[in-house]
Amino acid sequence: MTERSALMEGLVVAGHGRHCMVETPDGQRRICHPRGKKSQAVVGDHVLWQSPPPGQGEEGTIEKVLERRNLFYRQDEIRTKSFAANLDQILILIAAEPVFSESQLARALIAAEAAGIQPLIALNKSDLVEPFARAWERLLPYRHMGGGHHYGVLPLSLSLSAEVDRTLLMQHLQGKTTLVLGPSGSGKSTLINLLVPGASVLTGEISQALNSGKHTTTSTTWYWVDGARTTALIDSPGFQEFGLQHIAPMQLASCMPDIAAHATDCKFYNCTHLHEPGCGVLSALENTLTADGISASRYKIYSDLFAELSHTRY
Numbered sequence: 001m002t003e004r005s006a007l008m009e010g011l012v013v014a015g016h017g018r019h020c021m022v023e024t025p026d027g028q029r030r031i032c033h034p035r036g037k038k039s040q041a042v043v044g045d046h047v048l049w050q051s052p053p054p055g056q057g058e059e060g061t062i063e064k065v066l067e068r069r070n071l072f073y074r075q076d077e078i079r080t081k082s083f084a085a086n087l088d089q090i091l092i093l094i095a096a097e098p099v100f101s102e103s104q105l106a107r108a109l110i111a112a113e114a115a116g117i118q119p120l121i122a123l124n125k126s127d128l129v130e131p132f133a134r135a136w137e138r139l140l141p142y143r144h145m146g147g148g149h150h151y152g153v154l155p156l157s158l159s160l161s162a163e164v165d166r167t168l169l170m171q172h173l174q175g176k177t178t179l180v181l182g183p184s185g186s187g188k189s190t191l192i193n194l195l196v197p198g199a200s201v202l203t204g205e206i207s208q209a210l211n212s213g214k215h216t217t218t219s220t221t222w223y224w225v226d227g228a229r230t231t232a233l234i235d236s237p238g239f240q241e242f243g244l245q246h247i248a249p250m251q252l253a254s255c256m257p258d259i260a261a262h263a264t265d266c267k268f269y270n271c272t273h274l275h276e277p278g279c280g281v282l283s284a285l286e287n288t289l290t291a292d293g294i295s296a297s298r299y300k301i302y303s304d305l306f307a308e309l310s311h312t313r314y
């Protein structure tokens with residue numbers, strides 16, 4: 001048997017295919033690959049890894065993925081895509097323009113709820129006055145959404161009021177690990193580069209290293225915001241086509257705080273909130289004028305998703 005070096009702790013800071021970049025507690029980085037299927041790691045994972053035996057290159061092996069506090073992922077009918085693990089919150093960045101898809105926003109929020117991770121929404125491009133006003137209006141249900149917590153929506157104008165926005169964002173991000181998601185064009189790169197100067201250079205270097213030279217971008221990347229390494233941002237692509245096949249139809253209401261708030265008033269314990277008499281959700285739908293009513297668009301998202309998740313399950 002070949003002599004192996006001791007197991008070391010590390011944090012996964014980038015992933016690409018089977019390879020990932022592992023950061024040691026003293027801040028050094030090494031490319032690693034998993035020993036087997038069970039040691040497949042995602043960004044944010046804490047792992048035990050090992051240097052290769054002498055003469056067998058530089059690449060380390062991941063021997064064990066330590067227990068996860070949470071895992072944020074999406075799932076379509078065939079594939080599971082894991083974004084990241086061990087998150088404190090998820091920041092969803094949308095903008096006045098391009099017009100955001102409410103269904104996509106709702107799906108990401110539902111996945112966050114299902115994983116037990118606090119979501120936060122930011123609406124960028126407040127300088128585009130009229131489109132911003134329309135988007136802000138569409139976000140009304142999300143600004144007021146109750147349950148155990150309020151989502152809240154942060155208004156931003158990243159390219160115009162960078163310093164003000166940095167201060168506002170840091171109030172929410174300080175000391176936490178935050179996954180940043182958003183549709184293309186919302187200003188995600190602008191936000192990351194504002195909080196992590198040099199981020200784009202770093203990404204280029206990491207993707208070069210992980211691809212041994214080939215230049216492919218778009219993989220999930222962890223950035224430290226501060227020198228003390230207490231605040232982190234994770235940039236991940238893949239906001240589109242947010243599959244929720246891992247959520248059961250009957251679990252859906254509990255992942256939508258505005259619906260969940262009324263689901264306790266239903267006459268039947270197994271109410272689907274689609275057609276039952278004495279349904280608290282359906283009666284809240286008729287009261288859209290009250291602050292805690294359920295908006296027509298939110299209810300449509302609920303019923304469409306309920307149907308989607310009730311189809312053939314694999």
Ligand SMILES: Nc1nc2c(ncn2[C@@H]2O[C@H](COP(=O)(O)OP(=O)(O)OP(=O)(O)O)[C@@H](O)[C@H]2O)c(=O)[nH]1
Pocket residue numbers: 124125126127128156157158159160182183184185186187188189190191
């Ligand atoms: N008007 C306005 N434009 C902005 C603002 N913030 C960013 N932009 C612009 O919006 C465009 C998209 O910004 P990016 O940061 O590249 O957006 P992204 O989300 O990373 O987009 P992809 O690179 O396509 O994923 C750029 O042209 C930015 O200059 C803002 O506050 N107001």
Ligand SMILES: [Zn+2]
Pocket residue numbers: 263266267271272273274276278279280281282
């Ligand atoms: Zn009901």
